[in-house]
Amino acid sequence: MNFLLAAATAVLLILSFPRFDFAWLAPLALTPLLIALARERRPLHWFLLGEFCGIIYWGGVCYWIQSVLADHAGITAGVAWAAFALFCVTKAIHLGLFACAAGLLIRRPWAVAGVAAVWVAIEVTHGSLGFAWLTLGNAGIGMSVPMRLAPYTGVYGISFCFAMLSAALAVSILRRPRRQLLWLILLAPIAVLPRLPDAQRGERTAVLVQPRISEAETWTPAFVNKVQRGLVYLSMQAVLTEKQPPDLVVWPEAPAPLYDDDPRFREVAATLAREAKTYLLAGVVGHTPKGEPLNSAMMVGPAGEPLGRYDKVNLVPFGEFVPWPFGFIRKISSEAGDFQPGSKIVIFPVEGHTVAAFICYESVFPDFVRRFAAGGAELLINISNDGWYGASSARWQHLKIVRMRAAENRRWLLRATNDGITATIDPAGRVLGTLPNFTEAASRTGFSYIAQTTLYTRWGDWFPLLCALASALMLGWEWRTRRAATSEARRSS
Numbered sequence: 001m002n003f004l005l006a007a008a009t010a011v012l013l014i015l016s017f018p019r020f021d022f023a024w025l026a027p028l029a030l031t032p033l034l035i036a037l038a039r040e041r042r043p044l045h046w047f048l049l050g051e052f053c054g055i056i057y058w059g060g061v062c063y064w065i066q067s068v069l070a071d072h073a074g075i076t077a078g079v080a081w082a083a084f085a086l087f088c089v090t091k092a093i094h095l096g097l098f099a100c101a102a103g104l105l106i107r108r109p110w111a112v113a114g115v116a117a118v119w120v121a122i123e124v125t126h127g128s129l130g131f132a133w134l135t136l137g138n139a140g141i142g143m144s145v146p147m148r149l150a151p152y153t154g155v156y157g158i159s160f161c162f163a164m165l166s167a168a169l170a171v172s173i174l175r176r177p178r179r180q181l182l183w184l185i186l187l188a189p190i191a192v193l194p195r196l197p198d199a200q201r202g203e204r205t206a207v208l209v210q211p212r213i214s215e216a217e218t219w220t221p222a223f224v225n226k227v228q229r230g231l232v233y234l235s236m237q238a239v240l241t242e243k244q245p246p247d248l249v250v251w252p253e254a255p256a257p258l259y260d261d262d263p264r265f266r267e268v269a270a271t272l273a274r275e276a277k278t279y280l281l282a283g284v285v286g287h288t289p290k291g292e293p294l295n296s297a298m299m300v301g302p303a304g305e306p307l308g309r310y311d312k313v314n315l316v317p318f319g320e321f322v323p324w325p326f327g328f329i330r331k332i333s334s335e336a337g338d339f340q341p342g343s344k345i346v347i348f349p350v351e352g353h354t355v356a357a358f359i360c361y362e363s364v365f366p367d368f369v370r371r372f373a374a375g376g377a378e379l380l381i382n383i384s385n386d387g388w389y390g391a392s393s394a395r396w397q398h399l400k401i402v403r404m405r406a407a408e409n410r411r412w413l414l415r416a417t418n419d420g421i422t423a424t425i426d427p428a429g430r431v432l433g434t435l436p437n438f439t440e441a442a443s444r445t446g447f448s449y450i451a452q453t454t455l456y457t458r459w460g461d462w463f464p465l466l467c468a469l470a471s472a473l474m475l476g477w478e479w480r481t482r483r484a485a486t487s488e489a490r491r492s493s
Helices: 002-016 023-028 031-039 043-061 064-072 075-103 111-123 136-140 146-153 155-173 178-192 221-239 262-277 360-364 368-376 394-409 455-458 462-492
Strands: 204-210 248-250 279-287 294-301 305-309 348-350 355-359 379-384 412-418 424-426 431-434 441-447
Touching: 002 023, 002 031, 002 043, 002 136, 002 424, 023 064, 023 075, 023 155, 023 305, 031 043, 031 075, 043 075, 064 075, 075 248, 111 155, 111 178, 111 462, 136 146, 136 155, 136 394, 136 462, 146 155, 146 178, 146 204, 146 394, 146 441, 146 455, 155 178, 155 462, 204 294, 204 424, 204 431, 221 262, 248 262, 248 412, 262 279, 279 305, 279 348, 279 355, 294 355, 305 348, 305 355, 355 360, 355 368, 355 424, 360 368, 360 379, 360 394, 368 379, 368 455, 379 394, 379 441, 412 455, 424 441, 431 441
Parallel strands: 204 248, 204 412, 248 279, 355 379, 379 412
Antiparallel strands: 204 441, 279 294, 294 305, 348 355, 412 424, 424 431
16 A cells, blocks of 8 residues: 555656646645655655656656657667666665655654655756756746745745645644644745736847757768758748837757858858847857867857857766766767866847856756856747657657746746747746747747846745755754664663
8 A cells, every 4th residue: 555655656746847837736746655655664665656656757757768768879679678767766865765764753753844854855856866847846837926035045945835835744644733733824924925027029139949959860061051041041931920029039950060260150150140139049069178079059140240159057967978887878969079068158249138048957957057047048948859759748848947037036037949849938937938849940039138137036945955954954853863762662671
């Protein structure tokens, strides 16, 4: 029964996110696992329950990883399944550790707050320990009341809220004293936080380009020329729909060798910027002084002059480099050699304002993205190539993650992708418009520059740090209490 309850939590979590997107299940999702932990007394079984839950969860949410490896990493379907199974087992360790801590705290009067704090303290470690994707709070992106927390605590405050509600429901089902539910008063300040800003059209104009370049195409000079001509054609087609030139044209990250040091490409980009009388942000492949590839974004000014380049800092495991000991798997990108990480954020000047771009997978790092806004960026741009995901739900999951970054920093966010989902996201995280998936297209869209910063932008992940400190104190008290009880039992015997 306990393992069935753990499986129920995994299923509820999977249903909370795309492709199902029943977000209202997120505040209830952890309840079955917590009940199972309360029923179980053996610490090893707590870990096994969490691990079992985690394997099902990661397998159900990130099922698309197997097909990406099989289709693009040069391995057979069987080896891809084995690698994906290893991934699920490894990532599930986080839930196993959460279950060990929650198994202790669920029995205490402070269970409702304690479980939520431990959840956040462990959730924030995913990115630094190899791979981050959906956090529990991402399910709340469409909920107007919990989303009031985003500019103050980041996504982790919403995760805390959902975990707290799950723990409260578990405590109620277990028929614990009602006073243990008084911890829910910690959620009361949400009611007095400012409401989300109203939807607006935006005062400025940008062109977002979606070229739909095939990931399977062989790179030849003719292919590269075709890609460049297609990008220019789509851009100018959208630019010329109105007499007033747009403030900005955005090209996505693309699976094509568009090198920033290629004289022909630089001339194509410069000519477009001059003819359109606008700024151009383009996804390119840069190089280190040693010639190693960099996944980059290049800004070109209206006079055709290069204004700077941002080199992606957070690389995708297996996508842009192959971590040890998986040398038998080829990285997904066809660029020769592993990509190298950049070392700094870059803020681009745009006609008296400032713009910053982060690339693809970097959207999963809240504290990293907020550094662009803290550094002065008045507009955020995400360029991505989600074509590797095929028609899976990964592209919708990724969009949900990106939306949260806009809400945390109260910034307009323009998203240009290779074949979808290209979108305009307002400062509340609302999607105001998208281009159809799997089509060549470009469109004008509105946005505004915003200079004010949120508390989260200024302070970063202060809330997970607070949760980690509270978790350490509670677990330390539990360890000390159990040690004292053991010592007393030994003396009595």
